[in-house]
Amino acid sequence: MFKQLFQHVPQAPTRPQKPAPSASFDVANLFEGPIQTQASQEQTLALDEKLRQAYFWIVNQAIISPHYDIEYQDGPSTEFRFGDSKSAVRLPSDQSYSSFVLLPLLTFALRRRCLLVGGPGRGKTASAVLMGLLAGYSLKEVRRGIQKGQPQMTISDLLGNPLPADLVAAQSMDAIRIAWRQWLGMRVKIIDEYNRIPTRTQSALLTVLADNYAEILDQVYECPEAAWFLTANDDEGGGTYQVIEALRDRIDVVVKALHFNSRFLKDLLTRIEEGIRPEEVMPRQIVFKQTEIDQMESTIRAVQLPEGLRRRIEFFCSQFEFLEGAGEQLEYKTKDTARVGGQDVAQLSQAATGTDRLKDLGVQTRNGLSVRALLTALSYVKAMAFFRGSDTVDLQDIRQILPFTLHDRLVMNPEAPFFEASENACLRSDKISWLRRLFDLSCAEYDRLNLDHDDPVGAMRAELDKGLEGLSQSEVETRLVRIEQLLRDWTKGRKLYGHLYDDILNLKYLHQRYSNYLRWLKTR
DSSP, X not given: OHHHHHTOOOSSOSSOOOOOOOOOOOGGGGGSSSOOOHHHHHHHHHHXXXXXXXXXXXXXXXXXXXXXXXXXXXXXXXXXXXXXXXXXEEEOSSOOBOHHHHHHHHHHHHXXXXXXXXXXXXXXXXXXXXXXXXXTOOHHHHHHHOXXXXXXXXXXXXHEEEXXXXXXXXXXXXXXXXXXXXXXXXXXXXXXXXXXXOHHHHHHHHHHHHHSEEEETTEEEEXXXXXXXXXXXXXXXXXXXXXXXXXXXXXXXXXXXXXXXXGGXXXXXXXXXXXXOGGGSOOGGGOOXXXXXXXXXXXXXXXXXXXXXXXXXXXXXXXXXXXXXXXXXXXXXXXXXHHHTTOOHHHHHHHOOSSOTTTOXXXXXXXXXXXXXXXXXHHHHHHHHHHTTXXXXXXXXXXXXXXXXXXXXXXXXXXXXXXXXXXXXXXXTOHHHHXXXXXXXXXXXXXXXXXXXXXXXXXXXXXXXTOSTTOOHHHHHHXXXXXXXXXXXXXXXXXXXXXXXXXXXXXXXXXXXXXXXXXXHHTX
């Protein structure tokens, strides 16, 4: 009986949606591509519901995680404050989620790379095993596929060995066959305690994780697209061996295993008394076929990100790279210039004058955001919207997911004046809340500047995006004058912050495009 209870998946919708209006027949639809059957359309639409069913089964039956730290609001929410520090407790007014279960699921759907961090015995490996079971593997296959990090692990232990007979008889490297490890072909890959792997072996792991192939003695094994789950006991990547920077940078999202709530001890007792292990009783109806995983990833990519929300992300990202004292030429006034040059970014930032160090969000970080970090953030934001049953990203999706994707990408500057305020001191250790606060402060400044309605650089970019073909010489000259006039206006007492720095570079780019086109017009 208890086994049946553990395997129960409710039939009611996990997140009821308004029914979509039925589309009337249009003969033009016949020319838009292959006709989908009703069954295939329903299957596509049900993938988000199936993913939510998997989430609720895991969070209610498998991984005991009553922590709803990804909070959504649908109108006013009730709030209480406790203790001398007046710690806030908000009761979400919309369906909310546990990050420790949700983020691995989104990683599974996107086939990206997730790092699970927490002390021993908190369910990191168990969560990763469940992701392997969701992909259709047996429990035996998943357990045998786990690569357990240990100080003696060699490249051969990780990837495979050349066949001894070939090593003796081969006349060339091409004739040497490799006995590849079976885990390389799996669509869910698990690396347990990856920070205990020797540095040289980490480099081999990086090739598989980043480029999707393994190489031994010039022999190459092409790996399939896979979701990766790595575990570590601490937040800084330290361990028996320090994790190499390139490997750490390839991790897309970091999730912390939160503490066990003692009120749920009864659930553990039931499992002991009934001899039930959740990983052994996963319901078949929440297991995904390979075709469903492919379709799910394709559907996530098609989720729309409205232009207004994209602008808010752009504005947020523009805050962090600028460092006025790092270089002389405008393009080199960045934290990356200082880092590559061996300079202390925090010290250079402290020496900067002319800006409000409390208002300047860039002062709180030691680096800016890479292209890889932005691609990851956009992918997970779309996946969050898909999981909630929407084909369009919402501002709350960005606010809730962005901190997890930037956890290891934005390096905190704990010496910034912002953290000296007593109410902000705790954010030095709570990086998720700090990153969410950064986004909130960025949105507040975005609203203060009224950039939704007064964005001259955005308007000029939109003009250029329409193309240069057909523009007259007089129109090009007019646009050049407008660019120069805007730059001239900004020189009058306007302090230089990161978002303004990016806008100035954009205007320089526009000026160069129009200047080149004008030169071509004059020589026709």
